[in-house]
Amino acid sequence: MASADKLKKIMRCPVCFGRDIDVLMCHDENAKHYCIKCGFNGEESEVRAMYLDIKKKFHWISKRITLEEQLNL
Amino acid sequence: MYFNIIHRTAVAELADGPYYEIYKRQQDLAHSLGMKTTIAIQYSDLFDETVLRDARAYQAEFGDELALSLHRLAGPGLDELASGLNPIWLFDVLKKRQILSLILNKWKDVFGSYPKGVTSYHFDSSSLNILKEIAPEVETVIGGCFEEGVRVFHGCNHSWYLFNEGMPWGPWYPSKGHSLRPAKNETDAAGVVALPHLCRDMSLSYEGRNDFWASHPPNVIRGMGNDASFCPYDLNLIDQYRMQEKFNNNESYYNTFVNSSWLDWNHNSEYPPEVSWTLYEKMLAYCSELKSKGELTDMTISEYGAHYRKQNPIQYKKPDVYWAKEMLYGSGKHYFWYIDSTRRMLFDTTQGGSIGDLRPYIGELDGSTGPDTPNREIGTFPYLIQSQYRTGAAHHYEDGARTTLLLTHKGETVDLCHYPTKGVDIIRDGGCVIFKLTPATVSFNDGLTVKVTTSIHCYDDGQTKFERAIELPSDYNSELLVTEYLKGCYGKTEYAEDMHAISLNIDNKIEHNFDYSGQEFSVSQGQTASAIVPQLNITVGLKTDNTVSESSSARVGHLFSPYYTLKINYKISKTRSVSTWLQLTNLKK
Numbered sequence: 126m127a128s129a130d131k132l133k134k135i136m137r138c139p140v141c142f143g144r145d146i147d148v149l150m151c152h153d154e155n156a157k158h159y160c161i162k163c164g165f166n167g168e169e170s171e172v173r174a175m176y177l178d179i180k181k182k183f184h185w186i187s188k189r190i191t192l193e194e195q196l197n198l
Numbered sequence: 199m200y201f202n203i204i205h206r207t208a209v210a211e212l213a214d215g216p217y218y219e220i221y222k223r224q225q226d227l228a229h230s231l232g233m234k235t236t237i238a239i240q241y242s243d244l245f246d247e248t249v250l251r252d253a254r255a256y257q258a259e260f261g262d263e264l265a266l267s268l269h270r271l272a273g274p275g276l277d278e279l280a281s282g283l284n285p286i287w288l289f290d291v292l293k294k295r296q297i298l299s300l301i302l303n304k305w306k307d308v309f310g311s312y313p314k315g316v317t318s319y320h321f322d323s324s325s326l327n328i329l330k331e332i333a334p335e336v337e338t339v340i341g342g343c344f345e346e347g348v349r350v351f352h353g354c355n356h357s358w359y360l361f362n363e364g365m366p367w368g369p370w371y372p373s374k375g376h377s378l379r380p381a382k383n384e385t386d387a388a389g390v391v392a393l394p395h396l397c398r399d400m401s402l403s404y405e406g407r408n409d410f411w412a413s414h415p416p417n418v419i420r421g422m423g424n425d426a427s428f429c430p431y432d433l434n435l436i437d438q439y440r441m442q443e444k445f446n447n448n449e450s451y452y453n454t455f456v457n458s459s460w461l462d463w464n465h466n467s468e469y470p471p472e473v474s475w476t477l478y479e480k481m482l483a484y485c486s487e488l489k490s491k492g493e494l495t496d497m498t499i500s501e502y503g504a505h506y507r508k509q510n511p512i513q514y515k516k517p518d519v520y521w522a523k524e525m526l527y528g529s530g531k532h533y534f535w536y537i538d539s540t541r542r543m544l545f546d547t548t549q550g551g552s553i554g555d556l557r558p559y560i561g562e563l564d565g566s567t568g569p570d571t572p573n574r575e576i577g578t579f580p581y582l583i584q585s586q587y588r589t590g591a592a593h594h595y596e597d598g599a600r601t602t603l604l605l606t607h608k609g610e611t612v613d614l615c616h617y618p619t620k621g622v623d624i625i626r627d628g629g630c631v632i633f634k635l636t637p638a639t640v641s642f643n644d645g646l647t648v649k650v651t652t653s654i655h656c657y658d659d660g661q662t663k664f665e666r667a668i669e670l671p672s673d674y675n676s677e678l679l680v681t682e683y684l685k686g687c688y689g690k691t692e693y694a695e696d697m698h699a700i701s702l703n704i705d706n707k708i709e710h711n712f713d714y715s716g717q718e719f720s721v722s723q724g725q726t727a728s729a730i731v732p733q734l735n736i737t738v739g740l741k742t743d744n745t746v747s748e749s750s751s752a753r754v755g756h757l758f759s760p761y762y763t764l765k766i767n768y769k770i771s772k773t774r775s776v777s778t779w780l781q782l783t784n785l786k787k
């Protein structure tokens with residue numbers, strides 16, 4: 126089982142995740158993350174920016190839709 | 199709405215993390231909100247005095263249920279038997295019996311009787327039957343993860359071998375022969391009430407990975423459906439399940455089962471644990487709020503199992519339906535789901551009411567898993583139609599498994615699947631459920647517009663009637679060809695299976711074996727077109743509603759399009775309704 130410290134550094138490849146596939150990236154001595162399944166590599170800030178891009182498809186990510194509203198949806 | 203909270207102890211499994219403390223915090227949270235839980239205790243934890251003492255105290259003070267969890271098969275005597283394999287459904291029958299005997303007898307030693315509730319990600323028929331044989335006291339199980347299979351397998355780097363697609367999304371009576379098929383009567387039933395492991399999003403579970411979109415806030419984080427500690431989707435999903443009461447005799451069911459490891463640093467999330475904890479807390483707080491308003495009743499799993507038996511006696515069990523309204527992408531899509539002991543169907547209103555998924559339970563196909571079965575690890579109940587795995591509407595080559603309506607005018611054919619509609623209503627009429635769709639206005643190149651309004655009548659004997667009200671301009675002076683269309687196959691994954699044993703039949707006048715020849719056969723004014731699929735022990739067919747047709751036809755596919763196609767063609771020249779039956783029958787009855 127991975128320790129908490131190790132888990133804190135783990136990030137999923139944003140390119141593979143864009144295809145709904147969880148691939149945990151490795152990181153090198155320059156703090157760059159790289160994917161072992163595709164060619165993606167980048168720093169944490171770039172990875173997090175790509176995560177935000179992935180979320181853009183969820184137009185209603187911030188929308189509360191109550192029961193009454195769902196009845197008329 | 200009825201609600202179960204399940205917490206797993208999982209001490210030995212997670213010995214190097216603060217997981218027992220997190221589990222206790224989960225328990226404290228539920229109790230502080232005035233709700234009871236079901237504590238799922240694993241075999242290895244039956245040897246831990248702290249776990250047992252705490253669990254008994256929770257039971258005494260809050261009415262929590264102590265249930266057996268089969269998630270991790272390890273501990274004294276079990277390590278040698280299981281050899282590191284955790285899923286009970288993946289052992290051979292002998293090992294299933296040895297493992298279940300060991301675990302259940304230890305439980306009886308500790309508690310003095312067998313458990314009433316048992317949890318597993320999935321039970322296949324043999325593990326369920328052995329469980330019930332050893333411990334007849336077991337009344338309720340958590341017995342399957344809705345639509346977990348191909349997509350989760352791919353999504354987890356092809357490493358998660360849990361295939362149990364084709365199951366009910368809500369509580370059901372598993373049959374003896376296939377645990378995912380709802381039993382048709384007491385004789386057919388395995389003797390337990392089964393509950394799903396989590397309640398899934400009935401739109402996104404069809405379109406993508408079902409594990410992200412469920413009653414499990416950390417999994418929604420995994421799917422990136424949250425904005426840090428803000429995730430209205432978690433509450434929207436609860437409300438969508440509440441909405442189903444309107445269509446299901448005032449009953450709906452919801453549960454949550456979040457293991458403590460999901461509330462700590464986790465490789466499936468890029469957020470710190472505070473985020474998953476906050477969202478878990480918000481979800482339970484909302485459920486507590488609903489409880490205080492009298493709109494939610496919390497129970498343990500066995501309490502719910504007993505309630506379900508009383509409210510839905512198997513001999514009077516009515517079909518369940520689910521009106522799914524997509525609510526994360528904001529697509530406005532609606533799906534209708536239908537299930538009874540003869541079949542499970544999904545109607546895609548965005549494609550004019552096409553069937554996107556069809557599981558023909560009526561064939562009563564048996565299925566267990568394990569190395570001693572031909573199914574090995576694939577516990578899925580097979581489909582006849584699965585439009586996500588098997589192409590569905592055409593986009594770059596031929597279409598695949600689906601149904602639709604085709605309209606042909608002056609040589610131009612339009613496909614109703616390209617005319618998005620929505621659900622209007624679900625009506626129950628005796629043994630029939632009627633799904634009503636908004637009209638679609640279909641346009642042709644010469645300016646002709648035709649309004650098509652679909653209603654789908656599902657009967658609990660395996661028959662479905664597609665009723666199409668077709669409105670033509672009053673001065674229409676041509677003939678419109680209307681084709682009810684079914685393209686089918688069978689399978690459990692996205693790959694084609696061997697179709698050789700299938701045969702096609704038109705009006706008992708033409709019969710042709712599936713020889714991959716690509717040939718099409720037709721009978722003028724034919725009334726039926728059907729496919730006999732011995733692999734699933736069923737016949738699937740289209741039949742006119744006693745209306746004179748132009749023709750009926752059947753086509754054998756080829757290796758680049760391994761499907762059978764059934765059609766009933768009607769010619770109309772004025773406004774009228776056209777009704778066609780989709781019939782499923784058991785080959786041996």
